[in-house]
Amino acid sequence: MFRTVRTATVTALIATVGVGLTGCGALSDVQDGLQEAEGDLESAAEEIANDGELFTGTKTLDVDGASVHLSCSGEPAVDSPVILLMAGMGDGLDTMADLQETLSEQDRVCSYDRLGEGESDQPEGPQSVADSGEILSAVLDDVSDGPVVLAGHSLGGLIAARYAPDDTERVKGLVLMDATSPTMLDDITEVIPESATGDGAEVRAQNIAMFEGENPEMITVESDAEVRSAGDIPTEVIQHGVPYLGEIPEYGDELERVWSEGQEKWLAVSGASELSTAEEAGHYIHVDQPEIAIEAIQRVTDQAAE
Incomplete structure (x- = not known):
């Protein structure tokens, strides 16, 4: 096009x-x-x-009257998918800037701010994961007329994994970097009871509020144990190795356990998925151990191009 x-x-x-x-x-x-x-x-x-695939730098994309901030860099490689980086909740595309710069040395790489994040417009009201998927679809329409690889961190990973099965003609690879568990809300309320006090009670209350829409994106993230398959697309799931959740008194070890189980659940998104651990990284794997993220994204992109 x-x-x-x-x-x-x-x-x-x-x-x-x-x-x-x-x-x-x-x-x-x-x-x-x-x-x-x-x-x-x-x-x-x-x-x-400023017309989709070839622009370099940042621009504003109109999606149903809302402004979505978009960044792209690098030249399209022959027969290679475009890489789309997806940040976590509370983060703008600037948190992906170093990763994008390195990857764009050999591939076409884009990133964007979801509504409520970075320089994009605020959402008009509450959103669902499916609503965020519609924004993602519009972004993909603009940045590529061919295959793409989605590389998401935290909530960005959850949205990518939920979206991929609905767009198998276009999404040909996934990299999930410490992606939010598909059952995260249930996991937290199971580990930390309503009767909890102190730090545990605060963590429980904050997370319930966040998952019920009290966050910059006004997005509600419901627990759903079903992980739909996107086929046999190359997929790498990377979990943190530094047990930062373990620092939460009384409940830390159990929170680490259910987080790890959540990463294993994401393996069902593809028949060609692999799980690995970034041993020296906390939640922000692409910041703490960028080489791990870069190599995983490059591997998936190369496999998707075959």
Whole structure:
């Protein structure tokens, strides 16, 4: 789609330059025509740079009247999927900037702010994971007319894993970096009882509120043990190795256990999934051990291109 638009635009501009040259007899007229054509070319290049697949930098994408902040970099590799990075709750695409910069040295890489995050608009009201999936679909429509690999951290990973089975024609690989468990809310309330006091009670209350929509995205994240399959697409699930949840008094060890079980549940999203541990990383694997995230994304992208 985008290649056709670019070819037509360039062809039209070449024709304009040709007319200017053949229709002017004086050198000054030729120079004026060239300057005008150069300005047209610059304007067209600027327009093309903001038209989906080829633009580099950031832009605003209109999705049903809402502004979604989008960033892309790197050149499309032949027969290789576009990589889309998806940040966690409370994070903007800037938290993926270093990862994007490194990956874009050999692949086309994009990232975006979901509604309520970063520089995107605030949501008009409560959202569901399915609503966030509709925004994701619009972003994918803009950044690629071919296959994509979704690489999500935390809530971004959950949204990616829930979305992939609904778009198997386009999503050809997944990397889930310490993705929020599909049963996280149930896990927390099971481990930390309503009768808890102190730090445990605070953790329980905060997480219930967050999963019920008291978060920047106003998104409700319900527990659902069903993990639908996206087929046999290459998938890597990476969990944290530094037990930061274990620091929560009384309940920490059990929270670590259910988190690990949640990572194992995500393996059902593909018949070709693998689980690994970033031994020196906490929740932000792509920050604490970026090489682990980079290598996993590159592996999945290479496999998806085969």
